[in-house]
Amino acid sequence: MLFNSLDFAIFFPIVFALYWLVARNLTLRNVLILVASYTFYGWWDWRFLFLIAVSTLVDFYVGKKMHKIENKKKRKQLLFVSLLVNLGFLVYFKYTNFFIESFVDSFRLFGKELEVSTLNIILPVGISFYTFQTLSYTIDIYRKQLKPTNDIIAFSAFVSFFPQLVAGPIERASHLLPQFYxxxxxxxxxxxxxxxLMAFGLFKKMVIADRAALYVNQVYNNVDDYGGVGYIYATVLFAFQIYCDFSGYSDIAIGLGRTMGxxxxxxxxxxxxxxSLTEFWRRWHISLSTWFRDYLYIPLGGSKKGKYRTYANLFIVFVVSGLWHGAAMTFIIWGAIHGIILMIEKGTFTFRKRLFNKIGLDKNNFSNHLFFGFIIFTIVCFGWVFFRAxxxxxxxxxxxGFFSDFNLGDMFKKETYLIGFKPNEFKVITIAILMLFAFEYFHKKHNSIKFLNNQSTLFRWSFYLSIVILIMLFGIYGDRNIQEFIYFQF
Structure with missing residues (x-):
């Protein structure tokens, strides 16, 4: 079920009303959340509810058993059961065909053609997200940082909580699970x-992301028909598409959760x-980057085993992050690009600090922010090419094509940057992106919620209504562009 669908527009008000009717009865409330969450996920394909149920039951009983045992070897064995079940599902559904194709390609390098076909496997929506969420529970119990729950209903609701089930944020049991009590x-x-917040998320998704997809899909699905400038426009638009698509989903998820407390x-x-790229990863998909930090980077040794080991750990984490996003070499290269740049940033930190100090780039002013922001945005966009292709x-x-087919004069030709767009559509998305930046800047400076609460009732409701009207007028609907959220595929 999609947040931007008619099905969800009917589903959520019913769940919301029932939720607040039974909110004071904790058990009944959690049962309702569990049923609603399984209905939400099963709407896509009910057969994959079996995977969530098995992961939930295995981790619930492993966590209880592990907490009672002091023997380290037995605790590791129990943790291995959790890892085997959860990562086993993930590897089978997400990476089996990738491994088969890689195996065949490796023989092809030596002139051998293997008659091996891939399997007909459907990737369950959100499996990467809820797998990491439930794994955090058993790992934290193994580390003795968390006590297990005895409430199977609350735990099941935590694993399958429908606002963030299929695309995050990836919550930790220590933060979200106690809220079910x-x-x-x-x-x-x-x-x-x-x-x-939900309305703002829908605006980002339907007005910006889905409209940008019109052009991005046209170029990236027909690369032979375009040149350097067309590639640049499409890549920059994809940067905004994926940001508005994914952060829009997160806004809707957080907003949904907030309406239920x-x-x-x-x-x-x-x-x-x-x-800097380091700062970028503190701001982008925070729940995943912190998950990899706590459950992969630090266990590998973090930055405590010398600089070369630190660089290796960073590189490993980002290659694994690339593979987490998708079973393809393009995702691995995307992760490797980020890992290499982060290694360079870390390795040249002292040198860069001295150099920037000498030439005045260390000052905290707008021009320096613009200079470094442009460089990092360019690097990120370069990586997005491999992510999207x-x-x-x-x-x-x-x-x-960025270099060989680039013609500066083409940047000013309408036919170059309007392919796949009508002129008015290009104007709409340009204005919408500028509105987004203005709103985010204002929100960081003044907190838009507090600002609105201090305004008159007429002003507030005029603002709310304007968002709804903008979504209805400029949001993408219909067969022309039925868009799932990008991160559903991961």
Missing amino acids: KTYTFNYKLVKSGLL FDLMKNFDSPYISK NSLSDSLQIVS
Whole structure:
């Protein structure tokens, strides 16, 4: 079920009304959340509910058993059961065909053709997200940082919580699970702010991301028909598409949780204003980057085993992050690019600090922010080429086209940057992106929710209504562009 669908527009008000009717009865409330969450996920394909149920039951009983045992070897064996089940599902459904194709390609390098076909495997929506969420529970119990729950209903609701089930934020059990033990009273201001955040998320998704997809898909699905400038426009638009698509989903998820009294973690923090790639990853998909930090980077040794080991750990984490996003060489290269740049940033930190100090780039002013922001945005966009391209050959053609097919004069030709767009559509998305940046800047400076609460009732409701009208007027609907959220495929 999609947040931007008619099905969900009917589903959520029913769940919302029933939720607040039974909110004071903790058990009944959690049962309702569980049923709603399984209905939400099963709407896509009910057969894959079996995977969530098995992961839930295995981790629930492993966690209880592990907590009672002090023997380290037996605790490791129990943790291995959790890892085997959860990662086993993930590897089978997501990577089996990738491994088969890689195996065949390796023989092809030596002139051998193997008659091996891939399997007909459907990737369950959101499996990468809820797998990492439930694994954090058993790992934290193994580390003795968390006590297991005895409430199977609350734990099942935690694993399958429908607002963030299929695309995050990836919550930790230590943060979200205790919220299923609390009763909440209806809070008008909290519900209102949640609904406003949902509306803002839908605006980002339907007005910006889905409209940008019109052009991005046209270029990236037909790379032979375009040149350097067309590639650049499409890549920059994809940067905004993926940001508005994914952060829009996170906004809707956080807003949904808030309308029911739940607090979900912040997942994005204006990443495109970052002045370094390190800062970018503190602002982009925060729940995933912190998960990899706590459950992979630090266990590998982090930065405590010398600089070369630190560089290796960074590189490993980002290659694994690339593979987490997708079973293709393009994703691995995308992760490797980020890993290499982060290694360079870390290795040249002292040198860069001295150099920037000498030439005046260390000052905290607008021009320096703009300079570094442009460089990091360019690097991130270069990486997005591999992330978005349909194949490795397509990505290499696009990168090559940036330099070989680039003609500065083409940038000012309407036919170059309006392919796939009507002129008015181009104006709409340009204005919408500028509105987004203005809103995010204002929100960081003044907190838009507090600002709105201090305004008159007429002003507030005029603002709310204007967002709804903008979504209805400029949001993409219909067969022309039925768009799932990008991160559903991961």
